[in-house]
Amino acid sequence: MNTFEMLKKVCESYGPAGREAEIRKTIEKLVKPLGYKTTTDALGNLICHKAGKGVKLMFAAHMDSLGLIATYFEEGGQVRFGCIGGINPFRLLAASVRFANGVCGTVEKDGDVDFKDVTIEKLYIDLGVQTKEEAMKLVSVGDVAVYDSPIRLCEGGKFAMGAYLDDRAGCVAQLLAMEQVKETENDLYFVFSTQEELGLRGAKVATFAIDPDYMVACDVTHSDDSPKAPHVGSCKAGCGAAIKVMDRSVICHPEVVDKLVSLAKEKNIRYAMDVIKAGGTDAGAAQLSLDGVPAGGVSMACRYTHSPNEMVSISDVEDCAKLMAAFAAAEF
């Protein structure tokens, strides 16, 4: 399976925050041949361990996605919903969505609402039915819909586009790193974390349980390449592994940042320094765990994050994998 095929498989699995069973099963299958001991904790984190006597290292990529949770049915069968994770209502208009049972729909706004006044409360999911009764046969309150945009390879083969590259691209990078990592004394934990989109909640408890010496989160970061971009981030898609210095949740421990930079230089891995003014990652939760964990991050600069069609450079995924594999086998 090449990187793109792996992206397709992992991104298209169902797994909004709090409902990660299906995506966990998908990833567990891919982990199986790699020789790690796997456990699932109470919050659903998939923890993959390769024991060693050396320094304890934890990596985390979150496997949960955004979602729309059904809250109320209108008489005409329209489904009102709340957001799981940070979703801009404008991104939702006309999005294709699907529920865990495969029921699909599209998101639209109330008839009396102007486009510029759209809020989540004024949106609904249309399941292609005419009555409340029909809708309630398909979907129940509490069911969660996800974007139904397939992962496609853009012309030229450089970029993948589709839903939930945030952070399934990170999951793929981590899977590749788990495969590539050389023989090492280091005690390695690779976590596919849950509920990141709700505030780094899975990684928080996973870090507490693992108690690592160092932690590296693999996630997406902002790509600063729209025309007239106001420069809210420092990296552009295709820049290689984005080595995190700061986001809203963390200022990475200088020791971890320096280590990642020196490994990238030594192994000739393309990289760029990553500062973003918004967004958080699992590193933010890890650093606050126990008496503090020096944490850092490697990321892929992602275009249109949290929209139904995100875009990530495939070579960035591979560069992140190489850098994580190098960190996993590094001497401390």
Place this chain on the structure above:
Amino acid sequence: MDIIESLRLLCESTAPSGFEHRVADLAAQVLEPYVDEVYVNHMNNVIGVIRCGKKDAKKLMLVAHIDEIGLMVTGHDEGQLRFTNVGGVDRRMLPSREVTVLTEPPLFGVIGTVAPHVLTEAQRNESIPMEDLRIDVGLTQEQAVEAVPVGTPVSFRTELFTMGEDTVVSKSMDDRSCFVSLCITAELLKDRKLPWDVYIVGSACEELGYRGAIPAAYGIDPDVAIAVDVCHAWTPDVKPQNNVSELAEGPVITMGPGACPAVTRSLKRVGKEHRIPFQMAVQPRAGGTDAAGIQIIRDGVAVETVSLPLRYMHTPLELGSITDMKLLGALLAEFAVDPGEEVLSC
């Protein structure tokens, strides 16, 4: 201890949140003569301990943060540096500032402005968005990209000075003046009999939401913790109902949900008994100091915030009073010696 020189040493150090390794060793050095043990831990928290000599003693944690607000480089435009804020920087203070770009060796920089001659009347009265400002380091684009990587921290550049008999002006008085006050406390505790072990902590990353104090407190596992931070002292523009503190009239004891009532009561009693002037303030929320983070670690900690009045907070010219620092140091020392039974059973 020489208060002004300790302040000068620490306040002129350049250590924005996340880069406390640039000041932690110096802070440990200032504290070292007055404690049994001091070390800088893996998260760059400075931790000093004064032991009472009893086995399994209770623990008091006194904490002041050693990080400072600052800037961080996010990109390069024709040799000039784009930047973002680290912590709550007041953007009105930015134009025409001298800064230190914390490369190795550091670079001088100035935050450039457009000359007033070419501004419209309306523009002259506007504050400039941070996105539109750049740091000029006198380099070409090629040189700047090479010399100043994205992610480089930037600090305000101010030399500490005194005014009148009692006031000190510098950057980073928030909160290194409080750390120095805790060193005064430690000095006053020399040869005093203590009912508990006293931990004096210089915490990292407070400006970003107490990210240093939370793990530090987890590690120490204190019974009582007091965060020592700055509060707003009177300035000519405040209204009476703002209930701000007065400069040079003593430390400020906080009341509210973010303060354990037993600790508040004890501090007031200690202040009265030892004739140490103090002021009271009300904080209706959990509070914005390390205490708010520490209160909910492990199975909970009895916390309090005691503040030092400060003018012009979060600007490069913060003004504080030596008298207040001495009074704050003394209040916490007497509290540490005699917290009372109610507090010791917290």
